[in-house]
Amino acid sequence: TLITNIASLVTNDPSLGWGSPRSSKFENGGGSPLGLVQDAAVVIEGDRVVWTGDQSKAPATDNRIDAEGRAVLPGFVDSHSHLVFAGDRTQEFNARMSGRPYSAGGIRTTVAATRAASDEELEANVTRYLAEALRQGTTTFETKSGYGLTVEDEARALRVAAAHTDEVTYLGAHIVAPEFAEDPAGYVALVTGEMLDACAPHARWIDVFCEKGAFDGDQARAILTAGKARGLHPRIHANQLSYGPGVQLAVELDAASADHCTHLTDADVDALANSRTVATLLPGAEFSTRAPWPDARRLLDAGATVALSTDCNPGSSFTSSVAFCVALAVRDMGMTPDEAVWSATAGGAAALRRTDIGRLTPGAYADLTLLDAPSHVHLAYRPGVPLVSGVWRRGERVV
Numbered sequence: 001t002l003i004t005n006i007a008s009l010v011t012n013d014p015s016l017g018w019g020s021p022r023s024s025k026f027e028n029g030g031g032s033p034l035g036l037v038q039d040a041a042v043v044i045e046g047d048r049v050v051w052t053g054d055q056s057k058a059p060a061t062d063n064r065i066d067a068e069g070r071a072v073l074p075g076f077v078d079s080h081s082h083l084v085f086a087g088d089r090t091q092e093f094n095a096r097m098s099g100r101p102y103s104a105g106g107i108r109t110t111v112a113a114t115r116a117a118s119d120e121e122l123e124a125n126v127t128r129y130l131a132e133a134l135r136q137g138t139t140t141f142e143t144k145s146g147y148g149l150t151v152e153d154e155a156r157a158l159r160v161a162a163a164h165t166d167e168v169t170y171l172g173a174h175i176v177a178p179e180f181a182e183d184p185a186g187y188v189a190l191v192t193g194e195m196l197d198a199c200a201p202h203a204r205w206i207d208v209f210c211e212k213g214a215f216d217g218d219q220a221r222a223i224l225t226a227g228k229a230r231g232l233h234p235r236i237h238a239n240q241l242s243y244g245p246g247v248q249l250a251v252e253l254d255a256a257s258a259d260h261c262t263h264l265t266d267a268d269v270d271a272l273a274n275s276r277t278v279a280t281l282l283p284g285a286e287f288s289t290r291a292p293w294p295d296a297r298r299l300l301d302a303g304a305t306v307a308l309s310t311d312c313n314p315g316s317s318f319t320s321s322v323a324f325c326v327a328l329a330v331r332d333m334g335m336t337p338d339e340a341v342w343s344a345t346a347g348g349a350a351a352l353r354r355t356d357i358g359r360l361t362p363g364a365y366a367d368l369t370l371l372d373a374p375s376h377v378h379l380a381y382r383p384g385v386p387l388v389s390g391v392w393r394r395g396e397r398v399v
C-alpha cells in the first residue's frame with residue numbers, strides 16, 4: 001500500500017533531524033528530532049513500513065491511497081494507563097471540583113468495585129476503552145493491574161490485560177491492600193512473594209506507586225528488585241503528589257520510565273538527564289486533580305527524554321485521549337507542538353524501550369494516524385477537535 005499526497009509526515013527518523021525547513025532550533029527548543037517530510041509518501045508491506053520519503057520518489061505499488069494534503073504521524077504510544085478496573089468515581093471528581101483535594105485513598109473505591117466485578121465485565125471495560133483510544137489514534141498502549149491487590153485479583157487483571165497488549169505491568173504495589181492496613185510489611189512480602197509468582201508470567205514490567213500513603217523508597221526498592229530478579233523490568237509512579245525518592249530510585253534501578261515527575265528537585269532533573277530513564281508526564285492527572293503542571297520545559301532543557309501519556313484511570317485521569325494531553329503539554333507545560341507530538345509517539349516508545357513503534361521508518365510497524373488537518377501542529381492548535389480521520393495498526397486500516 002502506498003499512502004501518497006501527505007502534506008506533512010512525522011517520521012521521528014533521527015537521521016532527518018527536525019526536518020522542517022520552517023522551524024528553527026529556537027522554535028523547537030531541545031528534545032529530539034521529528035523527522036518531518038513535506039509532500040511525502042509512505043509505503044506499507046504487510047505489518048511494516050518499508051519506505052518513507054518525498055512522494056515524487058515513491059516506488060510504484062498496486063494499492064494507492066490519496067491523503068489529500070493531510071498530515072500523517074506515527075500512532076500514539078500510550079505508555080501509561082490503568083484500564084483493568086470496574087466502577088467509576090464521578091462523585092469523587094465532583095467533590096474535587098468543588099474544592100476537595102485528591103488523595104491516593106480513592107484507589108480503594110476502585111479496588112472494591114474491581115474485586116466485585118466478573119471477568120466478563122473487566123474484559124468488556126478494557127475492550128471499550130481500547131476502542132475509544134484507537135479511534136483517537138492510539139496504536140500501542142501499556143496497561144497495568146493495581147486494582148485487585150490480592151494474588152487472584154492481580155493475576156486476573158494481568159491475564160485480562162495480556163489478551164490485548166504485550167505491554168503489561170504488574171502493579172500489586174499500587175497501595176497497601178486494605179486487609180494489610182496494619183501490616184504493610186506483610187503486604188510487601190506478599191507482593192514480592194506469592195503475588196509475584198502468580199503475576200510474573202503475565203507481565204513484562206513491574207511498577208510501584210512510590211508516594212506518601214502508598215510505598216516509601218525502601219519498600220519500592222525491595223519490590224522492584226524482587227521483580228527484576230524474576231525478569232520483570234521496572235517503571236515507577238514517582239514524585240506525583242510530593243517530592244520524594246521515586247525518581248532517584250528509578251534512575252538507580254535503570255527503570256525504563258519515571259512516571260508523573262510533577263515534583264522534582266534540581267538533583268532529580270539532573271539524574272533523569274544523565275540516565276536512560278524516560279520522564280513520562282501525565283498531564284491528564286494534573287488536569288483532573290487541579291494539581292500544578294509538571295515542568296516539561298525544565299526537563300527538556302536539561303536534556304532528559306520526555307514522554308506524554310494519558311494515565312487513563314477512573315480516579316486521577318479519566319481520559320483516553322493522547323491528543324488532549326498533547327494540547328495540555330503545549331499550553332501549560334512549556335512544550336512546543338513538535339516536542340509534544342514527539343513525546344506522545346517516539347517518547348512513549350522510548351518509555352517502553354522500543355524502536356519498532358513510535359516512528360515511521362523502514363522496518364517499524366505500520367502504525368499510523370491520518371489527521372483531518374494539514375499538520376501535526378493542529379493537535380495542539382485545535383484542542384478538543386476530533387482530528388483523527390484514519391488509523392492503521394500493524395498495516396491494517398482500523399479506523
Ligand code: NIG
Nearest residue numbers: 107209237285311313315316
Ligand atoms: O497514576 N498515582 C497512582 N495511581 C493512579 C491513580 C489511581 C487512582 O486514583 O485510581 C495515577 O494517577
Ligand code: FE
Nearest residue numbers: 080082237311
Ligand atoms: Fe498511573
